[in-house]
Amino acid sequence: MLLSCEFPIKRLVTRDLLACAPDTPLIEVARLMAARRCSSILVLDGQTAVGIFTESDVLGFDLSNPALATMPVSSAMSGPVQTIQGDLLVGEAAVQFKRNGIRHLLVVDERGQRLGMLSQSDVVLNQGAEFFLRMRAVSSIPCHTPLVLAEEMALDEAVAEMRRCGRDAAIISYADGGHGIFTQRDIVRLIAHGGAAVGMVGQHASRPLRSVQAGQSLYLARKMLAQNKIRHLGVLDDDERLVGLLSFDDILSSIEDEYVSELGAALRERDQALWESRYHLRLADRVFESTLEGVMVTRADGTIERVNPAFETLTGYSAEEAIGRNASMLSSKRQTPEFYQQMWTQLKETGCWQGEIWNRRRDGELYLEHLTISSICDDAGVCTHYAAIFADITQRRMAEERLNYLATHDALTGLPNRSLFGERLEHALRCAQRTQHRSAVLFLDLDRFKLVNDSLGHGVGDELLKMVGERLRASVRETDTVARLGGDEFTLLLEDVGDARHVAHIAQKLLDAIGAPFHITGEEIYVTPSIGVSMYPDDGEDAQTLVLHADRAMYEAKGAGKNNFQFFIGQMNTDTNEQLQIESDLRQALERDELVLHYQPKVDLGDGTVVGLEALVRWQHPTLGLLAPGRFIPIAEETALIIPLGQAVLREACRQGREWLDAGYVFGTMAVNLSLRQMRWEGFLHDVDTILAETGFPAEFLQLELIESQAIDGCEQCEGVLHALAARGISLAIDDFGVGYSSFVYLKSLPFDTLKIDRSLLAGTAHSRRDVAVLRAILAMADALDMTVVMEGVETEDEAAMLRTIGCPQVQGWLFGRAQPAHEVGPRLARLPDVACAPPAVRAPQPSLVR
Known part of the structure; x- marks a missing residue:
């Protein structure tokens, strides 16, 4: 590898700078340079380099001038001093030497601080050029034709001739055929010794002239120069004739040429790499941008x-x-x-x-x-x-979600398909098994769909199916699932349904929704559904069985005339049909006045007199006979028939009470049971006012009973209704007290004036002091709240005796009379024919309990 690629300049410099002041005499300067065998001296004015004096400068002196030795160096120095950065490579220094025609450069660092002096000799002697020098012969580089002077030439003439020819050295030819050499350094030595320019040049030349064969390597030539501490070698041809003079400058020029060639190759390589780098950068930028x-x-x-x-x-x-x-x-x-x-x-x-x-x-x-x-x-x-x-x-x-959606949903209606319905049914059954809840599967088929498709076309049929899906979805809860299996078949999954009656109501709702006319493209279209129902766990415990049973039940519905629903055949189907029949008959019972009232007395436990009556509804069914409230009241509650039923009961009780008052009978209050659903109906208070006005029954004789669990429902609307009833003078009683929450909070805040204790607190009192203590506590609490207490369900004399002992004021039960029709109850009532009727002696609520 060439030196230009190996060494920075700062590794080659002579760091021990030889320097002097500008006014130093030339004789002193020459002595310093000769003593140090140095070819240059730096001239400093303080710390500033103002010039440089080299061996080349002595050629300009007139050696015959006696004042030469005392002249200041500033008069002969060169300036300004040329510098080079120490981090540059050696080859770059070689180029600068040749370009500027100089042999010395001041080396500085990046801050301009002086590091030392670099000469041509330093570059040539650099070990980095060894390979190059070994490969080149002396004859491969051009050598100057030597300046040859005769030994007898005067010294001053010889110096003048060297100056004229621009040579730093001259070969001296002696009469004996030998050769010597006279150089700039010899001139410096003469000045250093103060000698005058007298005598012949041969006397001051160095001999013999050291020489090298032209065919030998430059490396050998450089080695000879270094070992002998000289700067020139004679060049001999094969015949031992002197043909040239080789100097450091010649070697350096050759090295510089090689460096330039190398530098050119390096620059071309660099340019190629730079072009490739820029190309890739442009390509990367285009990719980045595009x-x-x-x-x-x-x-x-x-x-x-x-x-x-x-x-x-x-x-x-x-x-x-x-x-x-x-x-x-x-x-x-x-x-x-x-x-x-x-x-x-x-x-x-x-x-x-x-x-x-x-x-x-x-x-x-x-x-x-x-x-x-x-x-x-x-x-x-x-x-x-x-x-x-x-x-x-x-x-x-x-798009992925759409594909997933299409994989689990019907493309026409958007409803879940058979696959998703199966997954949801499996999940619902696992939850139902864990929570012990019931679920239902409905299988629905349209009865006249094929006729629609055949007569009006598949476009109308598709639109009909979409509208059917929308109606089905609107008819059930959001948590329920409506699916289309294909064609005109739909399935529904109802979770946590309670009982079969609930499912039957939903099925009826679906029949009504689908049975309503569809308006499509100007046509009014009618279709009816047939629905089969299966229940979990009654009709199956796995999804496949439930769907199969619902499917079979659907065919039973079609066989029964279509446009109906059928439960899967079993005992539940029988019970459901019976309940549905009762619901249907109850609607007709209201229209046919089949409901009748029986009255059960409340008596004063002290003297046995009747202090109140409770009106209890019965249903005189045309085929089933007289039905107790438990057979039809829950159905009425669930279907909202309780509202018209309650109106009828209240109207009849008030009418009968007015009739007894007009006949002079004394019976205290007429108690009528009240449903929470009635109170929540916005027209309830209006109905009460209307019935009281139409029958003429005094509000003070009316008592409305609400069971305890409903009394503390927490509905603000219901609380307002209760206070409105109390403001009208109507007595309010809590029925079945003791089986609900029995919280004192609602007793304090709601306007109840009567507590009716449930029989469950009376059973077994003859054997339990605890039950008796509870009853005593209730009596004490009621007395403190200024409320009347009625013990329900008294059936034996032992029970009556115990109640007398603890001070219970009023009782009701079979021991004192069962519920009977009005014509059987009348004779038991006290009669005051000549006295105007007066309100019953019911204690009014305390002012703090009335709003």
């Missing part, structure tokens, strides 16, 4: 440094808006802190993270992107930047 994926480069702290056009398109932020801001500006806030923590942990551990993330565009729109983040580290392995590449996959995700 890629359809967004690219964002950030610093380690998240500050955005660069984005591409796709980033601007995808996010809505221009490069000017994004650069300098933190990448968190894109955050959608949909990911949790844990998500980001895991992302950064993986990024720091592996240098890369890839995944899906929701981000937000400039206009606030959310979009899903597939994001890849890579760490960019420096040579020390420290992360300095992150590169994020992302693509908007919102549409792709929507």
Whole structure:
């Protein structure tokens, strides 16, 4: 490898600078240079280099001038001093030597501080040129034709001839055929010794002239120069004739030529590498700019440094808006802190993270992107930047979700298909088994759908199926499932249904919804459904069995004339049909006045007089006979028939009470049971006022009973109704007290004036002091609240005796009279024919309990 690629200049400099002041006499300067065998001296004015004096400068002296020795160096020095940076390569110094025609350069560092002096000799003697010098012969480089002077030439004439020919050395020819050499350094030595320019040049030349064969290597020539501490060698041909003079300058010129050649090759190589690098950079920039994926480069702290056009398109932020801001500006806030923590942990551990993330565009729109983040580290392995590449996959995700949706849903109606229905049914059955809840499967088929398709076309048929699906979905809860199996077959999954009657009501609702006319393309179309029902766990415990049984029940519905529903054949089917029959008959009973009232007396336990009557409804069924309330009241409650039924009961009780009052009978209060559903009906208070006005029954004689669990329902509307009733003077009683929550809060805040204790607190009192204590406590509490107490369900004399002992004022039960028709109860009532009727002696609530 050549020296130009090996060494910086600062490794070759002579650091021990030889220097002098500008006024130093030349004789002193010459002595310094001769003593140090140095070819140059730096002239300093203080610390500033103002010039340089070299051996070449002595050729300009007139050696015959006696004042030469005392002349100051400033008069002969060269300036300004040429400098070179110490970090440059040696070959560059060789080029500068030749270009400027000099042999010395002052070497400085990057701050301009002097490092030392570099001469041509330093470059030639550099070991980095050995390979080159070994490969080249002396004859390969041009040598100057030597200046040959006769030994008898006067010294001053010889110096003048050297100056005229521009030579730094001359060969001296002696009469004996030998040769010597006279150089600039010899002139410096003469000046140093103060000698005058007298005598012949031969007397001051060095002899013999050391020589080298032209065919020998430059390396050998350089070695001879270094070992003998000389700067010139004679060049001999094969016949031992002197044909040239080889100097350091000649060798340096050859080295410089080689360096220039090498430098040119290096520059060409560099230019090629630079072109390739720029090409790849331009290519990378084009890829960066043209890629359809967004690219964002950030610093380690998240500050955005660069984005591409796709980033601007995808996010809505221009490069000017994004650069300098933190990448968190894109955050959608949909990911949790844990998500980001895991992302950064993986990024720091592996240098890369890839995944899906929701981000937000400039206009606030959310979009899903597939994001890849890579760490960019420096040579020390420290992360300095992150590169994020992302693509908007919102549409792709929507397409995937659409495909998944189509795989589980009917394409026409948008309802779940057979596959999804099966999955939901399996899940519902597992939940039902765990929670002990009941579920139902309904299988629905349209009765006249084929006729619609054949007569009006498949387009109308498809529209009809979509509308049927919409009506089915609107008829059930959001938690229920409506599916289309295909054709005109639909299935429904009803979870947590309670009992079969609930399912029957939904089935009837579906019959009504589908049976209503459909309006399609100007046509009014009618279809009817046939519905089969199976119940879990009664009709099966697995999905396949339940669907099969519902399907069979649907065919039974078709066989029964269509446009109806049938439960799977079994005992539940019988019970359900019976309940449905009761519901249907009850609607007719209201129209036919089949409901009758029986009255059960409440008596004073002290003297046995009747102090009140409770009106209890019975149903005189045309085929089933007299039905107790338990057979039909729950159905009335569930179907909202309780509202017209309650109106009828209240009207009849008030009418009968008015009749007895007009006949002079004394019976205290007329108690009528009240339903929470009635109170919640917005027309309830209006009905009460209307009935009282139409029958003429005094409000003070009316008592409305509400069971305890309903009394504390917490409904603000109901509380308002209770206070409105109390404001009208109507007595309010809590029925079945003791089996509900028995909270003092509602006793304090609601305007009840009577407690009717449930029989369950009376059973077994003859054997339990605890039960008696409870009854005593209730009596004490009621007395403190100024409330009347009635013990329900008294059936034996022992029970009556115990109640007398603890001070219970009023009782009701079979021991004192069962519920009987009005014509049987009348004779038991006290009669005051000549006295105007007066309100019963019911204690009014305390002012603090009345609002």
